[in-house]
Amino acid sequence: MAGNMDRNAKALQEAWRREENTLCADCKKPDPDWASYTLGVFLCFDCAGIHRNLSGISKVKSIRMDCWEEGQIEFLMQHGNAKAKAKYEAHVPFYYYHPVHTDCLVLREQWIRAKYERNEFMKPGKQSPYSNGLKEGILWKRGRDNGQYLLRRFLLSEREGCLKYFTKQDAKEPKVAIKIDTINAVFQPEKTGNPNGLQITYLKDNKTRNIFVYHEDGQEIVDWFNAIRAAQFHYLKVAFPVASDQELRNRLTRNFLKEGYMEKTGPRQKEAFKKRWFTLDHRRLMYFKDPLDAFAKGEVFVGSREQGYSVMEGLPAGTQGSFTWQHGITIITPDREYLFTCETERDQQEWMTAFWHVIKQPMTPQEYAIEAYFKLRP
Incomplete structure (x- = not known):
């Protein structure tokens, strides 16, 4: 009995210490010490907490503190972060933002749900909510003068190269039309006091203008964020045809330094x-x-x-x-x-x-x- 336990512990340590598993599978935080024994990935504490909410998809345990069954360890040995990446991230669009451990919860949670719950990246063509060049919807927007959030209709058009918003849902003319190449978008939960708060910064007459928006649904606001990145990426592909995809990605939305x-x-x-x-x-x-x-x-x-x-x-x-x-x-x-x-x-x-x-x-x-x-x- 003791021999089996020693062998199991040794096998678990062997899987854990493989080079591919030294960073969290979802946010790349070093030294992950949790794992999903149904997905076969090694995770940091925070991402493991998100996985607990993926009912029926991901079951997690602590490498250091929990007891592991032989079958669970064998599953980890046969899988690992590299195989999971090849399966669940096979068709991530080049412009899609990959959150890291310093990013806010809504970005990290929606990245994890997109991979394992919605299977958005296992096949091409499943990214239409943010990849088809046109997105329209209602967001809560903070008023410039009174600070009150009001519902506004937003329209992102890759063909027109701009993001518009309208003060009335049936309005024909937008309140503002923002050129897509001047936009930066940054999630700001602490600054806005809303977990899904997004700051959109753009240039107007070469002066910086901020608007603050949110949506109650985390998936929807992250889709808006990646739709902006998609439109920017395709705009830059036309504007700078000889630039590499990596060079263009570096010019998309970015966190403030x-x-x-x-x-x-x-x-x-x-x-x-x-x-x-x-x-x-x-x-x-x-x-x-x-x-x-x-x-x-x-x-x-x-x-x-x-x-x-x-x-x-x-x-x-x-x-x-x-x-x-x-x-x-x-x-x-x-x-x-x-x-x-x-x-x-x-x-x-x-x-x-x-x-x-x-x-x-x-x-x-x-x-x-x-x-x-x-x-x-x-």
Whole structure:
């Protein structure tokens, strides 16, 4: 009896330590220590929690804490993350967003449900809710001025290259038509206070505009998110025919590099520092009075080191503007210096890391055009 237990434990450890199983099958978090003995995949704690809700499809146990039957271990030995990926992710569209462990719950849950519950990627042609170039539906949209969420009709048209929304369901003309190539979409459950909250950021007259939407159904809001990515991908395929699919995917919707409060002072560097909410969307550092504001109060372009951009810890000696927070940051551009302060040293270091991440990257031709616009602004 003891010998069988030892053999089972050894077999379980052998399956667990195979290279293909060292990352969570669903979110790629290292060292997953749970497994589904009905799907044959190794999972992190959080993804295992989602699998528990897949009634009749996935049964999970802890590798470290639970007892395993011989048949369950044999099933894991015969399967594993690589075989599951080949089966359940065989036809994932190139534009489809693959959530990682740092992404919000709705993205991770819908990715798992799409794979194992709805079998969306086992055969081609099952992705029509977000892949056919046209999506229409009702979303709750936050009002720009009063903050109240109201039902609005949205229409995404790949052929027209835009996302529209209408204030009335039977309206002929849209309130806004947003060019698909200017859109970024980011899930913001904490900022919006809604688990399915989505922030859509776009450029209007080369100024950043935010709208906040949600849908009660997680699958529907994630379908909208991937429909936007699909439309962007196909637009870019036409606009940049020689670019690789990987290059185009890198230009689709992206998470903000960093968000949070800092204090800032004005161009004369004598004004009192004011607390603002900052969002770093690659090379655009935007600041808002409130995190849910529709328009940024201002923006700073963060270029590359080769073009004379840099970031320095602390503030210049003799800074005259009064400030509350003590952890300073100076962004150096070819035209001026921008001064900020952070509440904690950790915030300061995280912002510094994010700025250097951008500054170290060479600029694209499109980013040179954006930089030129910033320099021409009054």
